[in-house]
Amino acid sequence: MSSSTRKNILRIRDAVKNFGGLVAVSKLSFDLAEHEVLGLIGPNGSGKTTMMNMISGVSKLSSGRIYLNGEDISGSSSHLIARKGVARTYQLVRMLPTLSVLENVAAGGAFGFSRRWGSDLEEYSRTLLKRVGLAEMENTAVDALTYIDQKRLELARALASDPKILLLDEWLAGLNLTELEIGISLIKELRKEGRTIIIVEHVMDAIRSLCDRCVVMNSGMKIAEGTPSEVLADAEVIRAYLGDSGA
């Protein structure tokens, strides 16, 4: 199906999502290969987050199919999709405020794709905290964390189940310049490790330096697909972002 020789781990076929009369995603199809970092980009309201929600099972597809490793997951519940290896972060950070920082990470590793428990889980969660740069924060109250640290914690939680696919929904949004650099280098490391990631992002620098390939959406439809430099030079993409007069 794809020109790539790598195995397609996720296949989206004609995904449609209607909210009443509003078509949020319309007949969207794309593939995600193993070890690939795919950018899902497009102007605000183009249906990117809805697509992420369909992959992770938060919203059910109105029609179409999603295959994970050949298995149809389009009707599955979130928890089953998570157990099959899809982990995610959220556009607006979602913390577990009554749990400690360490427990916030452990939450991701106890029930998901690869499961751990007891001291094994604790050790692993600590490793992940260290990895995202929160080694000293283990016993801090979650609501005392800064915004970037909450983002880091959310990433650690998503990584805790050692997922096959990681969905990062505007993970870099709202960070200042220095934080952005830290964030980008964190995702770069994940990329080097060979993780399979879908990134929804507005930060173009991040898209250029992180993504192997991009799918560009506008009004729920795919308007372009290709390497970052290809799609960002595409006339229709420029029109979608800047409007007709800008093109």
Place this chain on the structure above:
Amino acid sequence: MTKREKRSIIPVFLIFASAALIPLVDTGYWLSISISVVMYTVLATSWTLFSGPTHYISLATAAFFGIGMYTVAGGLELLPFPFLVFLAGIIGAILAAVIGLATLRLSGVYFVIFTLGLAEFIRQIFTWVQTTMGTSSGLYVLTDITESIIFWELLALAMLVFGLGWWIGRSRLGFALRIIGNDEIVAAHCGINTARAKIVLFIVSGSIASVTGALLSPRWTYVEPGIAFSPMISFQVVIMALLGGTHRLWGPLLGVIPFTLLWDVISTFFPNQTTLLLGISFLLIVYLIPNGIVGLVEKIYSNWISGNREQFN
């Protein structure tokens, strides 16, 4: 087991052991009060097992309690008492599973209202059945089970509930419930079957309430729906649990003891204003000590610790 847990085993055991001596000291007023304390400890603690972490406020305790009580009252002439207690647990579990499947998708106030309505509904059914099909408004429960025995039975049940609560607290299920209580969407994305986890805990909690009702049935020689399904039971359980604090296993106990004593005073001196005073105490508790006595104790403790630190620094 952590060191802290190991250290707390002996005092917990001593508390239970000394409580078990109460019937040997007094079989009158103090035993009677103690039965109420243990009964509400069991009910409030098991209520907290489910409602504490999930924040789903259930007002169905009376339904489970009453069904347990009626299982014994209705079956006593046919079946042995221990079997009926066991049966009550099973019936309570089935009822909880049915309610759970039907309602746990409801959230917040809808769940509260549903459970309250359901408990009333069951009470009305029992009243109707009893008055149209039976010859009287209630059933006689005549056994040779004394108050002392009831007390010991309840105390054993309380030990079971605490043991169960401790075990759940350190299990994956307990962790799952805490995550659900924080954010159900995150919980699902972590791989937790949120509906199943909630139903399992609701079943545990409902089943225990039914067994409690069954064990208490012999205390009243005459059981009628107004006693067995009294909504006051549901409300008191919630108030006591909130007063004590729902984020610790032993929290509800700290609410049960003062409230049972207070309630005894209220019903002795103001028998006609009990509902009013119940409402007022509920308002005061929610307003003044939202995290319960446990929260209060912990706050004072942590202030004291940090105060000490400042002194040394």
